[in-house]
Amino acid sequence: MSNLPFGFGLPDPDKRGENEGGGQSGGDAFNQLGQMLSQLGQMLSQAGSSSGPVNYDLAKQIALQKLGSSAGGQIGFAKSGDSDSAVRDAARLAELWLDAVTILPAGANTTVAWSPRDWVQKTLPTWQRLCDPVAQQVSGAWVEALPAEAKQAAGPLLSMVGQMGGMAFGSQLGNALAQLASEVLTSTEVGLPLGPDTTSALLPANIEKFTEGLELPNSEVLVFLAAREAAHQRLFTHVPWLRQRLLATVEEFAHGIKVDTSALEQLAGQVDPSNPASIEEAMSSGLLEPKTTPEQQAALNRLETLLALVEGWVDVVVSDAIGDRLPGAGALRETLRRRRATGGPAEQTFATLVGLELRPRRMRAAASLWKLVGDQHGTEKRDSLWSHPDLMPTAEDLDDPLEFSERLGEQSQIDDLDPIAELERTEQDEKSAKDAPKDDADGTDGTDEDKA
Template identity: 25%
Template sequence: MAPSAVDWGLAERVAIRAAGSDPFSRSYHADSLIADFDELTARAEEQVAAATGLHSLAGPARARVDDRAAWIRANIASFQRLLRPVTNRLDEKVGDGLLAPVARRAAGAEVGALLGWMSGRVLGQYDLLVIEDEDPEEQDLVHYVGTNVLALEKKYAFPPREFRQWLALHEVTHRMQFTGVPWMREHFLGLVDGMVSAVDQDPSELLGALTRAAEEVRQGRNPLDEGGVAALLSTPAQKELMEQIGGLMSLLEGHGDVTMDRAGADQIPNAVRFAQVLRQRRRQANPVIRVVQKLIGLEAKLKQYEQGERFIEAVEEVGGPDVIDRAWEDPSHLPTMAEIRDPDAWIARLGVAAPAA
């Protein structure tokens, strides 16, 4: 087998080194996480189904409590599947020339540094990618990064069971979106595959991107605001796909936050405080982290939570609490990024009317 365009082994080593260690990973408190998240993930599935009307077509949700290293390994597997069209194309261009090993190691180091940094921040994640050659028992999992959960509970004196249920509600809502809407997973992966497959490795594209960035700056706009370097280097066709992906992700993130608050409203009295703390942590990121967030597009993702919530609130004011179900009927009903920012446009396009009294 030819070597990959990315040295994934190096990526894993760099990421684990960059992730660092946390004393909570060896704490006796960690023993409670597995049993808690098994129980609370199952409970969250019932609550989310009752709140949204969605029911998983893929069986019960399964929780997996990871340390940072395990989360990194799971995401490297996902990255390998996601980036396969790009790495295959790079393999053809780079080949076995003298610079090939250098290029592979450089790519591995960059991916590793990114994953290592992210592993210290993520609390939970639903793994929606299906990897053809992996054990099914290792897929369709709701991951929780135990070290980070424990550290946050300690720092802010969060009631552990309550905070863990709150996290479970958000991640299980994402799983329900992808396993309860029959076409959602394939639609989303089709958009992402189209985006990744269209990547142009021609160096002249970089020059064109820099020219466009300079024009954005002259007009008083930050060229990294709408998706980081990926957006900056995108072709017009890719930008259209990014608009669709951005609209979908904003909807899913906003729907996740709204459902999390509603499904556990009577059992999680500290939900408002949990949300405030996490939003404050995003805002207080130091300048270096903010730059990194912009470069990789993470800051644009953080905006998705707020934009998605505002969209749902706006359309519910017109069509009632069940109006968002229209989005699950067909891919053509999903809001675009422009409609997320202008909910009235989505309301008009779908002919949303006020519910009967």
């Protein structure tokens, strides 16, 4: 992994500079120590009601403070109300165009314009689900590394250590979310359904910044992005297994994080308690970087394939829907392909948060496959593949889309399938499984999502 998850971030270069150079007098050092203790006391008081491996209250507070009072941008209009109206109008037009190129109906009941601050507050529940397993594994590794006698001697101190760990993770999450909120264009840009169900959301302020260097009309970019958001929402709403499968695979990856606790002894040898800079340097040395296990790699491969299939389908459907209606659509499509596939700020931030790169590396191959299937078998047969995960193309199919398309033509079960009825049946099965009591020892109910 090129990016380190919670607890393994690199030190702040601005803070590092404080420990380099001409040194400090004794008085300055004591003043600095006093300030640190005071800040620690304030943080502990703020975290008093926090539970779990991450202090999400602190994360939210830090993110909102960093974002300031941003109101959301106006897309060239004088009032935010005009911006809201422009977003809704763009979404209605996009939905109308999409209706003609896919059998999946509109998935969003509401289309809203979010400010970066709105994005933080609306997506935080999903980030909690994604980040908790990572933080739990990392914080648990530190405790497990202690000898039994040390754990017994530490006693109540372990609770304080856990509380401080929750604050550290919360601080890191808050800074990362603030960065991401200032750059993300829609609620689904990272490829996951981060926002509320059946809600399409665009961020006008960020879209306006994104449009500055494109030499395209703001309204054209807005409609194109609204179409991408609407296409994502059609999948996430009407393919009920998809949302759970994506999130469960990320969780599976996170649960596999292992820390080489034998490195703690070596790390301890590098630390001079009287020199805070040595602690900073030791923590950033990479000794405690989690290692990617075979199980994690398998989960990552499945996730990348599924993300590629989602992004490839959205790419093809939006291209078909827009056609020649927007003169700059081709250039904009390529710009967004590169931004998504090569890893922009969104992917880099996610890699820091969860410890993996959320990147559909094979998006172009997936788009080629969806295009081929649609051309040879029609829109209905193409979209009916989403009715059940067993019908979906695999990573091997992306290597040879022509063979997959030929094999698809020989499968009579899809010809006899009523796609909408099958999607509704799958949705009902998912709902029943979700409502059923989970009796298994591992906390799963045996549905397909748990086998992701």
